[in-house]
Amino acid sequence: MALDEGGEAFVHKDSVADYFERYTTRIQAPVPCGVEVRRVSRLEGRTGFRFETTHGVYEAQSVVSVTGPFQVPVIPPVIPKQTAVQQIHSADYRSPDALPQGAVLVVGAGSSGVQIADELNIAGRKVYLSVGPHDRPPRRYRGRDFVWWLGVLGKWDMAAPAPGTDHVTIAVSGARGGETADFRRLAHDGLTLVGRTESCEDGVLRFAPDLIPNIARGDANLLSLLDEADAYVTANGLDLPEEPEARVFPNDPDCMTNPLTELNLSQAGVGTVIWATGYALDYNWLDVDVLDDTGKPRHQRGVSSVRGLYYVGLPWLSRRGSSFIWGVWHDVTHVADQIAIQSAYETYDAQAGGLGAAEE
Ligand SMILES: Cc1cc2nc3c(=O)[nH]c(=O)nc-3n(C[C@H](O)[C@H](O)[C@H](O)COP(=O)(O)OP(=O)(O)OC[C@H]3O[C@@H](n4cnc5c(N)ncnc54)[C@H](O)[C@@H]3O)c2cc1C
Structure with a gap:
C-alpha cells in the first residue's frame, strides 16, 4: 500500500494517520482507540x-x-528541579512561541535536537546546542536521498550495530525539503555549540571536553558513507552526477576553536532547557x-x-x-x-x- 504523496516527498503527519486508517479498513481488523x-x-x-x-x-x-x-521521554537527572529554568523534553516541544522568553539550551544533537535548535535560532532566540556522539549521514548525495543509499548499501538490513555504537543517534533534517545536519553552518548562523552536558551546580552547567571529537566523529561518518556511495556508483556503472562539494565543510566556528566549558544559566539568560535525549x-x-x-x-x-x-x-x-x-x-x-x-x-x-x- 503506497502513501498518497509517493516519490521522495516528506509526508505530513496527517497523511501518515490517513494511511494507517486506510490500512485498518483494508485488513478489516478491529482497532479500538483509547484503550x-x-x-x-x-x-x-x-x-x-x-x-x-x-x-x-x-x-x-x-x-x-x-x-x-518511544514510550517514556527520558530527561537525565542533571539539572536539579529547583533550578530557575524550565525543563522540557523534545516530545513536548511545539514551537518557539510556546517557550518562555530568553535563551534556550537544547541538549542532544540527534534529528530532533538539531532541527529544534535550528528552528529556535531562525526565530531569533539565543541557542546553545549540546552535541554528543552522533552519526551524520548526507541528506542527499549524487541525486539520491540517504534512505535510498542505506538501502542499496545494505545498511537497513545490518543485523547488529557496529561494536560500541548501540546508542549513537542519527542527525539528519527534513526541514526545507531535507538537509544534511551541518553543525558548523548552524554555528555560523549564530547558534553556540557545546560539548555533552555533564553536571549542574548552583545554576552553572559544565560541559564535557568532547565537542571536537563528537563533531569529528560525525564528519567521519558522513565521509565514509560518501566513500561507500562513490564505490557503489563505480562498481555498478551508475550514471549519477558527481558531488565533490559534499566533502567540503565550512571553517570551524569560534565556539569550536574556543569551546565553552561551563555556562551560568541565569547570567546567560537561559529560560528553557530542551532535552532531546530520547526515550525509554x-x-x-x-x-x-x-x-x-x-x-x-x-x-x-x-x-x-x-x-x-x-x-x-x-x-x-x-x-x-x-x-x-x-x-x-x-x-x-x-x-x-x-x-x-x-x-x-x-x-x-x-x-x-x-x-x-x-x-x-
Ligand atoms: C522524533 C522521531 C522521528 C521519527 N522519524 C521517523 C522517520 O522519519 N521515518 C521512520 O520510518 N520512522 C521514524 N521514527 C520512528 C517511528 O516513529 C517508529 O518506527 C514507529 O512509530 C514505530 O511504530 P510502532 O507502532 O512500533 O510504535 P509507536 O508508534 O510508538 O506506537 C506504539 C503505540 O502503543 C501504544 N501503547 C503503549 N503502551 C500501551 C498500553 N499499555 N496499552 C495500549 N497501548 C499502548 C502507544 O500509545 C502507541 O500508540 C521516528 C521516531 C521519532 C521519535
Whole structure:
C-alpha cells in the first residue's frame, strides 16, 4: 500500500494517520482507540494470556507487543528541579512561541535536537546546542536521498550495530525539503555549540571536553558513507552526477576553536532547557517474566521465551530497519509465521494426519 504523496516527498503527519486508517479498513481488523492495556499475565494451568484493559478483561492465545521504542521521554537527572529554568523534553516541544522568553539550551544533537535548535535560532532566540556522539549521514548525495543509499548499501538490513555504537543517534533534517545536519553552518548562523552536558551546580552547567571529537566523529561518518556511495556508483556503472562539494565543510566556528566549558544559566539568560535525549521502554503492564536486568525484553527475532508472547518494532530486533516504519515488515512476517506454526502444534492431531490437520 503506497502513501498518497509517493516519490521522495516528506509526508505530513496527517497523511501518515490517513494511511494507517486506510490500512485498518483494508485488513478489516478491529482497532479500538483509547484503550489502555493495564496488565498482561499468563493464564494459570493452560496456554494463553489474560489482559486487563481500561475497557474490560480479555483472554488471548497470543500477545504481540508493539508498544514501540518511544514510550517514556527520558530527561537525565542533571539539572536539579529547583533550578530557575524550565525543563522540557523534545516530545513536548511545539514551537518557539510556546517557550518562555530568553535563551534556550537544547541538549542532544540527534534529528530532533538539531532541527529544534535550528528552528529556535531562525526565530531569533539565543541557542546553545549540546552535541554528543552522533552519526551524520548526507541528506542527499549524487541525486539520491540517504534512505535510498542505506538501502542499496545494505545498511537497513545490518543485523547488529557496529561494536560500541548501540546508542549513537542519527542527525539528519527534513526541514526545507531535507538537509544534511551541518553543525558548523548552524554555528555560523549564530547558534553556540557545546560539548555533552555533564553536571549542574548552583545554576552553572559544565560541559564535557568532547565537542571536537563528537563533531569529528560525525564528519567521519558522513565521509565514509560518501566513500561507500562513490564505490557503489563505480562498481555498478551508475550514471549519477558527481558531488565533490559534499566533502567540503565550512571553517570551524569560534565556539569550536574556543569551546565553552561551563555556562551560568541565569547570567546567560537561559529560560528553557530542551532535552532531546530520547526515550525509554516501559513494560510495567507486562506481568510476565520476560525482561532482562535492564528492563529490555529477552527474545529471539521477536519470539520471547514465553510461549505465545512476541515483540515487533524493537530497535535492532532483527536488523537496523526493525524499529522504523520502513523495515518493520520483515519481522512482522516472521512473527506471524511463528504464531501460525505454534497454533498448528496446538491443533496437532496425530490420528487425523498430524500438523495442520485441523485446517484441512
Ligand atoms: C522524533 C522521531 C522521528 C521519527 N522519524 C521517523 C522517520 O522519519 N521515518 C521512520 O520510518 N520512522 C521514524 N521514527 C520512528 C517511528 O516513529 C517508529 O518506527 C514507529 O512509530 C514505530 O511504530 P510502532 O507502532 O512500533 O510504535 P509507536 O508508534 O510508538 O506506537 C506504539 C503505540 O502503543 C501504544 N501503547 C503503549 N503502551 C500501551 C498500553 N499499555 N496499552 C495500549 N497501548 C499502548 C502507544 O500509545 C502507541 O500508540 C521516528 C521516531 C521519532 C521519535
